[in-house]
Amino acid sequence: MQAKIETNENTISKGNALKHLLGKMDVRAYTMVAAVILIWLLFGMLNDTFLTARNLSNLFTQMSVTAILAIGMVLVIVSGHIDLSVGSLVGLTGGVAAIMSNWMGMPTSAVILGTLIVGLLLGMLQGWLVAYQAIPAFIVTLGGMMAFRGALMGITKSTTISISDPSFALLGNAYFAKGFGLIMAAIAIAFLIYSMWTNRKSRQKYGFEIPSFSLDIGKLVFFSLLIIVFVLVMNSYKGIPFPIIFVILLAILFTFLAKKTRFGRHVYAIGGNVDAARLSGINIRWKTMMVFVLSGLLASIAALVLTSRLSSATITAGQMYELDAIAACVIGGTSLIGGSGTIVGAIIGALVMTSLDNGMSLMGLESFWQYVAKGTILVFAVWLDITSRRKKAGK
Amino acid sequence: MYALEMIEITKEFPGVKALDRVSFKVKKGEIHALCGENGAGKSTLMKVLSGLYPAGTYQGEIQIDGEKKEFHQIMDAEKAGIAIIHQELALVKEMTVGENIFLGAEPIKRGVIQWDELYHQAAGWLKKVGLKVSPETKIGTLGIGQQQLVEIAKALSKNTKILILDEPTAALTESEVEILMGLLHQLRNNGVSCIYISHKMPEVFRLADSITILRDGRTIATLDSKEADDDKVVSLMVGRELTERYPRVKHTPLETVLEVRNYSVSHKDIPGKRVIKDINLTLRKGEILGIAGLMGAGRTELAMSLFGAYEGKAEGEVLIDGKPVQIRSVQEAIQAGLALVTEDRKRLGLVLGMDIKTNTTMAALEKVTKWGTIHTNEEIKWGQKYVDDLRTKTPSLETTVGTLSGGNQQKVVLGKWLMADPKILILDEPTRGIDVGAKYEIYHLMNKLVERGVAIIMISSELPEVLGMSDRILVMRDGTFVKEIEWREATQENIMLAATGGI
Numbered sequence: 100m101q102a103k104i105e106t107n108e109n110t111i112s113k114g115n116a117l118k119h120l121l122g123k124m125d126v127r128a129y130t131m132v133a134a135v136i137l138i139w140l141l142f143g144m145l146n147d148t149f150l151t152a153r154n155l156s157n158l159f160t161q162m163s164v165t166a167i168l169a170i171g172m173v174l175v176i177v178s179g180h181i182d183l184s185v186g187s188l189v190g191l192t193g194g195v196a197a198i199m200s201n202w203m204g205m206p207t208s209a210v211i212l213g214t215l216i217v218g219l220l221l222g223m224l225q226g227w228l229v230a231y232q233a234i235p236a237f238i239v240t241l242g243g244m245m246a247f248r249g250a251l252m253g254i255t256k257s258t259t260i261s262i263s264d265p266s267f268a269l270l271g272n273a274y275f276a277k278g279f280g281l282i283m284a285a286i287a288i289a290f291l292i293y294s295m296w297t298n299r300k301s302r303q304k305y306g307f308e309i310p311s312f313s314l315d316i317g318k319l320v321f322f323s324l325l326i327i328v329f330v331l332v333m334n335s336y337k338g339i340p341f342p343i344i345f346v347i348l349l350a351i352l353f354t355f356l357a358k359k360t361r362f363g364r365h366v367y368a369i370g371g372n373v374d375a376a377r378l379s380g381i382n383i384r385w386k387t388m389m390v391f392v393l394s395g396l397l398a399s400i401a402a403l404v405l406t407s408r409l410s411s412a413t414i415t416a417g418q419m420y421e422l423d424a425i426a427a428c429v430i431g432g433t434s435l436i437g438g439s440g441t442i443v444g445a446i447i448g449a450l451v452m453t454s455l456d457n458g459m460s461l462m463g464l465e466s467f468w469q470y471v472a473k474g475t476i477l478v479f480a481v482w483l484d485i486t487s488r489r490k491k492a493g494k
Numbered sequence: 495m496y497a498l499e500m501i502e503i504t505k506e507f508p509g510v511k512a513l514d515r516v517s518f519k520v521k522k523g524e525i526h527a528l529c530g531e532n533g534a535g536k537s538t539l540m541k542v543l544s545g546l547y548p549a550g551t552y553q554g555e556i557q558i559d560g561e562k563k564e565f566h567q568i569m570d571a572e573k574a575g576i577a578i579i580h581q582e583l584a585l586v587k588e589m590t591v592g593e594n595i596f597l598g599a600e601p602i603k604r605g606v607i608q609w610d611e612l613y614h615q616a617a618g619w620l621k622k623v624g625l626k627v628s629p630e631t632k633i634g635t636l637g638i639g640q641q642q643l644v645e646i647a648k649a650l651s652k653n654t655k656i657l658i659l660d661e662p663t664a665a666l667t668e669s670e671v672e673i674l675m676g677l678l679h680q681l682r683n684n685g686v687s688c689i690y691i692s693h694k695m696p697e698v699f700r701l702a703d704s705i706t707i708l709r710d711g712r713t714i715a716t717l718d719s720k721e722a723d724d725d726k727v728v729s730l731m732v733g734r735e736l737t738e739r740y741p742r743v744k745h746t747p748l749e750t751v752l753e754v755r756n757y758s759v760s761h762k763d764i765p766g767k768r769v770i771k772d773i774n775l776t777l778r779k780g781e782i783l784g785i786a787g788l789m790g791a792g793r794t795e796l797a798m799s800l801f802g803a804y805e806g807k808a809e810g811e812v813l814i815d816g817k818p819v820q821i822r823s824v825q826e827a828i829q830a831g832l833a834l835v836t837e838d839r840k841r842l843g844l845v846l847g848m849d850i851k852t853n854t855t856m857a858a859l860e861k862v863t864k865w866g867t868i869h870t871n872e873e874i875k876w877g878q879k880y881v882d883d884l885r886t887k888t889p890s891l892e893t894t895v896g897t898l899s900g901g902n903q904q905k906v907v908l909g910k911w912l913m914a915d916p917k918i919l920i921l922d923e924p925t926r927g928i929d930v931g932a933k934y935e936i937y938h939l940m941n942k943l944v945e946r947g948v949a950i951i952m953i954s955s956e957l958p959e960v961l962g963m964s965d966r967i968l969v970m971r972d973g974t975f976v977k978e979i980e981w982r983e984a985t986q987e988n989i990m991l992a993a994t995g996g997i
């Protein structure tokens with residue numbers, strides 16, 4: 100046996116090191132950010148109001164519902180399934196929230212809790228059917244899509260229920276005080292520095308190669324600037340909108356779940372190869388059901404935000420949202436075959452979709468154009484992704 | 495005059511130079527063996543030849559009958575008379591034998607498939623390869639050996655002048671290998687050139703006229719098989735002398751760790767049929783128990799069932815450390831201290847899209863988890879440990895396992911189960927597709943595990959391996975154990991006799 104064990108350290112010659120590290124960073128995520136900026140610049144040139152603080156604040160608020168749904172959808176798609184019911188589930192749980200708040204006069208905290216429970220249970224029911232009864236998720240959630248919409252009409256008697264409780268309305272409409280925004284930014288940056296530092300120390304402890312200091316600093320500066328600019332722009336209007344904070348918190352939580360916990364790892368393994376996952380001792384059914392539970396839960400969170408923002412629940416609320424969420428995931432690089440995809444990608448995907456919506460509405464484009472443009476961009480984004488991957492593999 | 499000349503072929507992947515100015519020449523009507531360690535570049539060279547890697551993605555030149563060719567897609571290579579049978583079978587399970595043979599080349603008349611014609615021709619090709627099944631059988635119902643023959647029939651139907659077989663016998667039984675060898679000799683006499691990749695030296699010498707040896711992506715030598723011998727080829731492959739193939743050390747078996755009593759397993763699809771019939775088995779700490787038998791004897795089913803992974807119902811008693819256990823799922827099996835290295839690594843062993851370290855930690859993620867959080871550096875540490883221990887050849891730990899060579903993938907599967915630290919390790923064809931040097935290392939590792947008190951069950955179709963490594967050998971036929979032999983008394987003959995029912 101040729102005693103040539105090519106280990107991590109010694110195969111990577113110095114010249115390669117930078118390339119290697121750059122490759123390790125999520126190149127995709129950066130190109131996506133670039134795409135968003137490009138879209139913004141385009142709309143900014145075509146329309147004066149697009150890049151104002153007020154509109155951007157609006158845009159982020161608009162994005163929040165799709166983004167929250169997309170977070171759950173990433174997990175579902177990664178595990179190799181699909182959830183077509185989230186749009187209707189948003190409608191239904193929104194209706195439930197409105198009924199509890201308005202007809203039953205329950206306090207906001209109880210409304211929130213009740214809504215989340217309903218979302219969780221309906222997610223669990225669908226998950227159980229998919230995981231334990233082996234009905235394809237496409238069918239189960241297609242059924243859910245119709246049934247939940249019907250249930251919504253039934254319980255609301257097909258009326259629009261408006262929200263009168265002012266504290267409930269805060270959820271989707273309030274802004275964080277400006278000082279608070281700055282404090283949050285400071286905390287976030289401090290956390291970035293801390294995590295970079297501990298990461299370097301820990302790699303050092305294990306004797307692994309450490310990314311070059313300047314590269315790390317560069318990344319740090321880039322992200323810090325992003326945070327600061329974001330907070331300043333938001334503050335120059337009314338402060339950071341409440342819903343955005345939900346999105347950010349959920350994104351952090353679910354990225355952690357996906358990347359750093361056994362549950363997340365197992366979900367990726369199941370989507371990558373179910374049989375191998377089963378033979379590695381992973382409890383496929385339970386994990387699959389949990390994915391749908393999370394998707395249902397996130398749908399009910401999205402419903403709370405939406406209902407509160409619109410101050411009412413209507414029978415058409417959330418219609419087609421499942422498709423927006425799926426599109427956001429796919430634009431963000433989630434593979435429909437399962438096994439790969441990131442939360443951050445999906446959120447940027449949601450931002451792309453919402454920016455298009457917002458920009459085209461501002462320009463007063465007729466809605467048929469908006470649909471055509473969105474559809475085209477979806478296909479285009481995936482095509483771009485596939486060709487670039489093929490190039491990389493073929494080299 | 496060469497039927498095929500590959501000149502100065504260089505092929506790079508990110509981080510690896512898989513082929514480095516390789517030259518390879520095959521005469522008309524010869525069987526040419528291509529040998530080399532895992533990851534030497536054999537499959538890559540053949541993928542270049544068959545157009546899977548199109549012209550332009552590599553450097554160098556390909557000549558067929560002295561004429562320069564450029565293959566931009568697989569079709570181009572097929573037109574030039576080149577057909578490849580890949581290391582992993584590529585048939586559509588849901589389709590019939592006939593449909594598979596003519597996939598992409600269906601006989602049509604005015605756009606309509608001529609089914610009768612298709613099945614008629616398919617039957618003819620099946621006869622040529624000596625496979626006695628109806629062309630209308632579904633592929634999924636055939637054994638691996640039969641599927642292999644279907645692949646060959648498919649290749650021949652394309653008017654092939656150069657037939658490439660990438661480890662065709664890795665999954666075949668002895669008798670199937672015989673059929674295949676006869677077939678290849680016949681093809682040679684008809685003027686077809688065959689390129690034959692195998693890690694099994696005896697076969698190489700029985701079959702091949704010439705042998706080309708690759709090492710680390712370079713051509714080391716081309717030999718006439720009459721002038722070469724086993725040891726010479728192996729030492730050229732691995733770059734040094736390799737004296738013993740099976741490192742037998744004395745094991746001292748201790749107390750019984752696994753006992754299986756009156757164990758039966760029903761077939762997963764056919765109710766009433768039993769794949770395992772009333773067997774008894776004891777396994778002691780610190781021993782290697784070999785299980786021999788023909789393909790389809792029920793060995794894999796037994797392993798899967800003990801591991802809680804077979805869908806058919808099991809009856810009987812299983813005792814671990816003297817205590818009765820109920821294993822209904824893989825989780826329970828792992829908890830009870832079992833590990834199973836499955837025979838089909840791509841389908842059952844690995845998540846091909848994930849990287850080496852993630853696959854390694856898959857079955858023992860709790861070892862790298864602290865406070866519910868996966869510790870990436872710990873993960874790298876473990877991944878690196880098994881890459882080093884098993885000498886897996888890879889550019890980095892973050893390489894997706896799908897891009898590794900077959901043998902190196904097998905090592906990743908082994909690493910995964912070693913990390914789970916089992917009491918009882920079941921190995922189903924552990925060295926399939928693994929080169930001689932790496933085999934030796936795996937045997938060595940088995941010895942080390944046994945020394946630490948692990949009990950090993952080794953299922954293998956390679957008799958020399960069973961003979962060389964086991965302390966005891968059980969022979970299985972039709973779902974029962976027909977014979978138990980101490981290693982000292984075991985010979986190829988008495989095992990084969992028991993396995994085929996001669997007793």
Ligand SMILES: Nc1ncnc2c1ncn2[C@@H]1O[C@H](COP(=O)(O)OP(=O)(O)OP(=O)(O)O)[C@@H](O)[C@H]1O
Binds near residue numbers: 512531534537902
């Ligand atoms: N698509 C790919 N991307 C990256 N590296 C690759 C790819 N395919 C092969 N390699 C690398 O090229 C080298 C040669 O691989 P190849 O599959 O040709 O080996 P092999 O000689 O067929 O080995 P084995 O006997 O194990 O089948 C290996 O180091 C492998 O990791």
Ligand SMILES: [Mg+2]
Binds near residue numbers: 537660
């Ligand atoms: Mg190979």
